[in-house]
Amino acid sequence: MKSYIFYTPEGSCLSPLDREVENLQVLGFESGETAQAALARLLDANPWIEHLGFNVGEIQSRELAAVI
Numbered sequence: 001m002k003s004y005i006f007y008t009p010e011g012s013c014l015s016p017l018d019r020e021v022e023n024l025q026v027l028g029f030e031s032g033e034t035a036q037a038a039l040a041r042l043l044d045a046n047p048w049i050e051h052l053g054f055n056v057g058e059i060q061s062r063e064l065a066a067v068i
Helices: 035-045
Strands: 004-013 021-031 058-062
Touching: 004 035, 021 035, 035 058
Parallel strands: none
Antiparallel strands: 004 021, 004 058
């Protein structure tokens, strides 16, 4: 199985100067035969992602390199 990182552009945080900064939010890591299969596993294991209002259609992923 391949490993993936999942993230969304629907995020922001506060800087040390208490200013809002738009950024990417890492939602988690999951494995699967495809990115779509891994995303399904991620969402099943982490219902808070949808409950907190993240748009599943905005979630992006990248395959992680295998460490041998």
